[in-house]
Amino acid sequence: MAMDRFQAMRVFVRVVDASSFSRAADSLGMPRTTVTIIIQQLEATLQVRLLNRTTRRISLTPDGASYYEHCIHILGEVEEAEASFRDAAKGPRGRLRIDVPSTIGRQILIPKLYDFHERYPEVELAIGMSDRHVDLVREAVDCVIRGGVLADSTLVARRIASFKVITCASPKYLERHGVPTCIEDLSHHVAVNYFSSRTGRIIDWDFLVDGQSIPVKMKSEVSVNDGEAYVECALQGFGLTQVARFMAHKYLESGQLIEVLPQLSPSPIPISVAYLQNRHLSPKVRAFVDWVSELFSSCPMLSGVDTHPDACSSLPLKAPSNTLRQEIDQMNLVGAL
Incomplete structure (x- = not known):
């Protein structure tokens, strides 16, 4: 029966941990002979020897060591499941x-x-x-x-x-390099690139064009693997960035970053x-x-939609100032915020 098998696993683990049939029996509240019989039956069922026995000590066989690891994993899963119901109240x-x-x-x-x-x-x-x-x-x-x-x-x-992603840059960068109006313009721009911490690979940009995701490789003067450093480099004017709107919202509000190519939103994350x-x-x-x-x-x-976070008190966003709107109007970026 299944419960007998679980009992056999527990007895086997206890014998290994105690390095003694007698000590295992005492801790389990069983006669030593019962513990011995259970181990013998388990070995017979598995058709392998699990323990080497001498008059002075016991030790695991290679098969026993492998079975012990499986028992620890299985019994741990059972204990966690039982504890979850026991402690639910x-x-x-x-x-x-x-x-x-x-x-x-x-x-x-x-x-x-x-x-x-x-x-x-x-x-x-x-x-x-x-x-x-x-x-x-x-x-x-x-x-x-x-x-x-x-x-x-x-x-x-x-x-x-699902985070909406925007393309943006600092006014200082846009004054030096101009405002891109289409994907083709990006060949004349540089970006702050982001590379994977796991693979080291630069993550390509992407834009949604007629519902299709178009990858774009961007040249860069600096690349990072940290979100806050990514935004900071954009603020300093290193290049264009593609960033989650929630990360850039306060800088968009203050005018430290300005959205570009709003008609070509990247895929939501x-x-x-x-x-x-x-x-x-x-x-x-x-x-x-x-x-x-x-x-x-x-x-x-x-x-994932382009909306202000009015219902999210942890991310307040005020209406853009008139001064900022005038700056955006002058750069043909009306409606970017």
Whole structure:
């Protein structure tokens, strides 16, 4: 029976951990002979020897070592599933480690984080903020927020937003190089490029033309792999950038950045919260996924449409000033904001 098999796994793991049949039997509250019989039956069922036995010690065989690792994994999964139901009435609790891109963390997540704490005070948060690829298993991370299409089949992903992307530059850059009005003009411009932390590859720009995504390779004088550094380089006048509108909104408002090519919007970037398949029953992970989905859905700017974030108190955006509108009019960029 299935439960007998689980019992055999638990007994086997306990014997290995205790390095003794007698100590394992004592800790399990079983007669030593029962423990011995269970191990013998398990070896007979598997048709392999799991343990080398001498009068002084026991040790794992190669097959035993492999089976032990499988048992640890299976029993851990069972324990986590059982704990999730056992603790459901008490609410989510324990340490939750998440990782988010630095800009999303600082501008969207952190300003609202105390709301999560008030809802789930028994959850201890450990938040990593970086734009690098994170190995959830090796780094013991419970869930991540990431942009783009997630290709990792070991993760369960839930889309929570879609960021509108705009092309923009500083007035200083546009005064020196002019305002591009079509894709062909870009061959006379330079960009701040962004490269992947994982592969080192420069990420191509793209524009939507008649519903089709058109990739464009841009020349650059500087490339970075951090969202905030990317925007800062644009502010300094290094070149054109393609950036999520929520990252640029305050600079658009102040006139430090100006949108160009508004008729050729880049493809929206999907944003997902992702977690390992074996974490889907964890109350703390489920609580965070539901909360962050609610947070992102409450802000119109994160819906992928070109709208002001009036309903998102963490991302206030005032109407552009008359002075700024005059500057934009002079550059034939009416309606860019």
